[in-house]
Amino acid sequence: MAHHHSPLDVLLSRASTDHLVEPPPKGDDIRTILSAGLRAPDHGKMRPWRYTVIKGKHREAFADLVVEAMGRQEPDAPEAKKTKRHHRFSNMPMIIALGMHLKPEGKIPVIEQEMAVAAGAMNVLNALHASGFGGMWVTGPFCEDRILLTALGLPEPHRLAGFLFVGTPAKHSDERKRPEIDDYMAVWKGDAIKFAADAG
Numbered sequence: 001m002a003h004h005h006s007p008l009d010v011l012l013s014r015a016s017t018d019h020l021v022e023p024p025p026k027g028d029d030i031r032t033i034l035s036a037g038l039r040a041p042d043h044g045k046m047r048p049w050r051y052t053v054i055k056g057k058h059r060e061a062f063a064d065l066v067v068e069a070m071g072r073q074e075p076d077a078p079e080a081k082k083t084k085r086h087h088r089f090s091n092m093p094m095i096i097a098l099g100m101h102l103k104p105e106g107k108i109p110v111i112e113q114e115m116a117v118a119a120g121a122m123n124v125l126n127a128l129h130a131s132g133f134g135g136m137w138v139t140g141p142f143c144e145d146r147i148l149l150t151a152l153g154l155p156e157p158h159r160l161a162g163f164l165f166v167g168t169p170a171k172h173s174d175e176r177k178r179p180e181i182d183d184y185m186a187v188w189k190g191d192a193i194k195f196a197a198d199a200g
Helices: 007-013 027-037 058-073 079-091 110-130 146-151
Strands: 049-055 094-100 134-138 159-169
Touching: 007 110, 027 049, 027 110, 049 058, 049 110, 058 079, 058 146, 094 110, 110 134, 110 159, 146 159
Parallel strands: none
Antiparallel strands: 049 094, 094 159, 134 159
């Protein structure tokens, strides 16, 4: 388990990393971590989260599916890019597909259902960090491939918000410089807001 001074320290110290090694979370650990995703805001109780875990010997076959999807969605992609993506998907300790089970005909706008999935993914990344693991959220045009989506139990109109690479951080992430909150925060006092981050 990771040791932090407070829950707020967990949030403020999290950083994405794809320098990941064995082991990934297992058994009850991964169930608990993914359960944190189900705590995300969910207007209308649409419950759009669908998590598919890919691990062990199945990573190689799944990497093949990803590269095939790339070939359909990015026919001009260089072979080096396909090789790199195959290597990443077949060698990450664990991959979690972020399925979005959408109901366009429902009373809740689709964008709110998608935001619930995104909020769930952030909860999962925070739970990974709090449990001593690490992760990175990855996307790409291949995530729109209908054959890949069907293999993940996501036929039309359901979609994919990307994948989480998951494992144990190979090293402590360097403390990268973060934006200053004053550039992204304002207090409304009746006049139109101008953010410092938008200046210039």
